[in-house]
Amino acid sequence: MNYEQSVREQTEKLQAAGHATILAIESSCDETAAAIVRDGREVVSSVISSQIPLHAMYGGVVPEIASRKHVESVDPVVDECLKKADMTLADVDAIAVTYGPGLVGALLIGVSAAKALAYAAGKPLIPVNHIEGHVSANYIAHKDLEPPFVCLVASGGHSHIVRVDDYGVYTLLGQTMDDAAGEAFDKAARVLGLPYPGGPLLDKLSREGNLHALKLPHVQTPGRYDYSFSGLKTALINTVHKLRQNGQDVPAADIAASFQHAAVELLSDKAVLAAKESGAKIVTLAGGVASNSGLRNTMNDKCQKAGIRLMMPPPVLCTDNAAMIGSAAFYRLMRGEIAGLDLNATPSLRLV
Ligand SMILES: Nc1ncnc2c1ncn2[C@@H]1O[C@H](COP(=O)(O)OP(=O)(O)OP(=O)(O)O)[C@@H](O)[C@H]1O
Ligand SMILES: [Mg+2]
Structure with a gap:
């Protein structure tokens, strides 16, 4: 044979x-x-x-x-x-x-x-x-998880909100128009002098900073569930460059915290909105950015308020x-x- x-x-x-x-x-x-x-x-x-x-x-x-x-x-x-x-x-x-x-x-x-x-x-x-x-x-982390559910995929190269209708059956609800979430985290971290891949280090640094220190733009996108991170990234880069040009100190922890807060609000707002409006009972997280402490905490709070069950893999599976x-x-x-x-x-x- x-x-x-x-x-x-x-x-x-x-x-x-x-x-x-x-x-x-x-x-x-x-x-x-x-x-x-x-x-x-x-x-x-x-x-x-x-x-x-x-x-x-x-x-x-x-x-x-x-x-x-x-x-x-x-x-x-x-x-x-x-x-x-x-x-x-x-x-x-x-x-x-x-x-x-x-x-x-x-x-x-x-x-x-x-x-x-x-x-x-x-x-x-x-x-x-x-x-x-x-x-x-998520199937490994949660043995009882079965489709349908909504998943926020936030990784180094992708930012998708998908509805998992069945095993292997996906509906794309939203996606990034420009940079992926992980890419934006890495670029922001790089400007702050953190080594590649800066996402996890920026996450760590942000815990010591004031998340309201820097006013970053609230990004608008044409699609209700679509993302855009490039404006946020540019605003942060310009802020840091201006401070350096003026010879002022760059408060790295405050900048990291403000950036993370803005990115997490954006990711979580749209993911929870998409889940609510599509009647999902379960939301899951996936991809490297799903190990971000701010995203995990914020999604927990927002899903609890919306009466949606949140499931996420441990960081090593993200x-x-x-x-x-x-x-x-x-x-x-x-x-x-x-x-x-x-x-x-x-x-x-x-x-x-
Ligand atoms: N705690 C964290 N906070 C923010 N970003 C993080 C954290 N941990 C990892 N990342 C980011 O996650 C990304 C890596 O994730 P992942 O391995 O899923 O991406 P990738 O495989 O390169 O891209 P893709 O899966 O889209 O092909 C990097 O951009 C990294 O900075
Ligand atoms: Mg990956």
């Missing part, structure tokens, strides 16, 4: 059984990660190798350097993940991989590794959208990891969505 026939049969058996243990690989940006996830909800093992120190000296991710590092890391990360789970390739039912969106060179390393493993082990290959992975981190890819992959596998060995990276893959 050839590979295609064999994996089709295996997939049908797994669908009928409703169970699968999946080895997932993530390499879309600057983390090489592997995880083994059972039935979309239980993380058996997870390994994340971050490249942050490598890119910090350039102030951002250098795609070519990221690709080279993924080449070095992917095999050891997969080996470590299997070892931690006390498993071999023969013990997993399928191989999953992020095939977009992300950096093309970085994605290709994960896709090539996953294809090689799937073929060598004769297992089905499951293609996963990275943003669907971020949303699915930033890039492969466990979330393994979770999304399970539901894809159950729908029979497997890829052929001609799977390619799709850098600008959309969720909807």
Whole structure:
């Protein structure tokens, strides 16, 4: 029996059984990660190798350097993940991989590794959208979570409000018109002299500052649930430059706190409005910015007031990891969505 026939049969058996243990690989940006996830909800093992120190000296991710590092890391990360789970390739039912969106060179390393493993082990290959992975981190954190719900995806490259109608069925309610939330946090942090990626450091610094110290613009967008962060970012950059030009002190903590407050108000106002107006009973958070302390607290308060249940993954499942890819992959596998060995990276893959 050839590979295609064999994996089709295996997939049908797994669908009928409703169970699968999946080895997932993530390499879309600057983390090489592997995880083994059972039935979309239980993380058996997870390994994340971050490249942050490598890119910090350039102030951002250098795609070519990221690709080279993924080449070095992917095999050891997969080996470590299997070892931690006390498993071999023969013990997993399928191989999953992020095939977009992300950096093309970085994605290709994960896709090539996953294809090689799937073929060598004769297992089905499951293609996963990275943003669907971020949303699915919530299934791991909250075993009782089922669609429908609304999810605010705030990551390094995306700011979406999506309605999850069913597993794998998404309706885009709103999105950013310009910068992503994480990108805005990183750029604001950079102006304050914080190293890449500045989001988490700005979050930390803002705890020591006065969030009303700086008056930042309340951004208007044509779409009711759409975001815009570039005006906020420019206002902050101009403020800092003016202070420096006038030889005045830059109160970094106050500026960080004011920026975070403005960004969090914007993110949370629209997400809660979208949830209320679409009749959602549950709101979830996803993506790296979902680990922001201000966003988590504010969403908690606003959802409580609106009578909406808020669920969010722990910070380690908000930033890039492969466990979330393994979770999304399970539901894809159950729908029979497997890829052929001609799977390619799709850098600008959309969720909807
Ligand atoms: N506590 C925090 N506060 C604000 N931003 C944060 C925090 N922690 C992480 N971030 C931001 O989250 C982003 C990283 O998130 P993530 O890993 O989801 O992004 P990405 O994978 O680069 O982008 P995408 O998922 O859109 O492809 C960075 O911009 C980082 O600064
Ligand atoms: Mg991400």
